[in-house]
Amino acid sequence: MSTESEQEWGTEQGSVGGDERAEGATVTAERTNGHVYVEDLSVSYPGMAESVVDVDRIDLPRGEITALIGPNGSGKSTLLKTIATHVEPDTGSVFLDGREVAEYDAKAFARELGHLSQEHECPSSVSVEDLVFHGRYPHRGFLDAPSESDRAAVERAIELAGIDDLRNTEVGSLSGGQKQLVWIAMVLAQETDVLLLDEPTTYIDVRHQLRVLEVVQKLNDETGVTVGLVLHDIDQAARFADYVVAIDDGDLYDWGPPENVVTEAMLADVFGVDAAVTTDPDLHVVPKRPLDG
Numbered sequence: 001m002s003t004e005s006e007q008e009w010g011t012e013q014g015s016v017g018g019d020e021r022a023e024g025a026t027v028t029a030e031r032t033n034g035h036v037y038v039e040d041l042s043v044s045y046p047g048m049a050e051s052v053v054d055v056d057r058i059d060l061p062r063g064e065i066t067a068l069i070g071p072n073g074s075g076k077s078t079l080l081k082t083i084a085t086h087v088e089p090d091t092g093s094v095f096l097d098g099r100e101v102a103e104y105d106a107k108a109f110a111r112e113l114g115h116l117s118q119e120h121e122c123p124s125s126v127s128v129e130d131l132v133f134h135g136r137y138p139h140r141g142f143l144d145a146p147s148e149s150d151r152a153a154v155e156r157a158i159e160l161a162g163i164d165d166l167r168n169t170e171v172g173s174l175s176g177g178q179k180q181l182v183w184i185a186m187v188l189a190q191e192t193d194v195l196l197l198d199e200p201t202t203y204i205d206v207r208h209q210l211r212v213l214e215v216v217q218k219l220n221d222e223t224g225v226t227v228g229l230v231l232h233d234i235d236q237a238a239r240f241a242d243y244v245v246a247i248d249d250g251d252l253y254d255w256g257p258p259e260n261v262v263t264e265a266m267l268a269d270v271f272g273v274d275a276a277v278t279t280d281p282d283l284h285v286v287p288k289r290p291l292d293g
Helices: 005-011 076-083 106-114 128-136 148-161 175-189 206-223 233-242 264-271
Strands: 033-043 053-061 063-071 090-096 113-116 194-198 226-230 243-248 251-256 274-277 284-290
Touching: 005 175, 033 076, 033 226, 053 076, 053 226, 053 251, 063 076, 063 148, 063 206, 063 233, 076 194, 076 226, 106 113, 113 175, 113 251, 128 148, 148 206, 175 194, 175 206, 194 206, 206 233, 233 284, 243 264, 251 264, 264 274
Parallel strands: 063 226, 063 243, 113 194, 194 226
Antiparallel strands: 033 053, 033 090, 243 251, 274 284
16 A cells, blocks of 8 residues: 555555464453454465464554564564555455555555554655655645645654754764664654554664654653554563564464563463563563573
């Protein structure tokens, strides 16, 4: 559902969430009112004998932050791409506000849901402010000049991301962490009710990781936006998310509050590590050794 312009600038739209684990398992939490959810979803790639993603249902609870965790290759990003309609599922449906996403036209969908993928590029000479303005494309005609509402949305996004001092800087001259904050600001300018971020803290230093997550948490607190994000740092997922979805080899392993999902058993089953989980004062994972097998 991306336009050509969106593909050039590296942005995508989609949706995700979490609820019932795959057959034979027990989910920690009861099903909630999913703002976005998938049902009976199976996804594979050409030439592959097995599905990359195969889940009965995953919900993204309305107004909450949900973190997807799992080892590399477990299907987290494929799930986001499928919900974003960039990968066609073999079976199943994706719903936004109870309506199948296939029923939305591209701009209407982009006004409701924003998705920032792992891969995003733009001309290195474009300014930070111009890139953030690109987030307003769902609200404008192709040749329309920015409106007052466009300018106000961009100002709010720049302020929230804390990048006002960078607005006139060329994106190509920024550090990796600064660039990520700028891309976050761009998708914030889209002003959607649902925001999806695929590994927003990967390849940036700890300071910028925390800044990105604090921006997301502040947005959620102030506007009630529904957030789904893929994270590799389990401690960060437990700290910043209201719910955690554990994905194991394309299947839903468990879903629920972090303290219920992030357990020593889950770390052994899903990540293949022997680890201790402490909860005083906050949940913390202490890896000990890899498990055989």
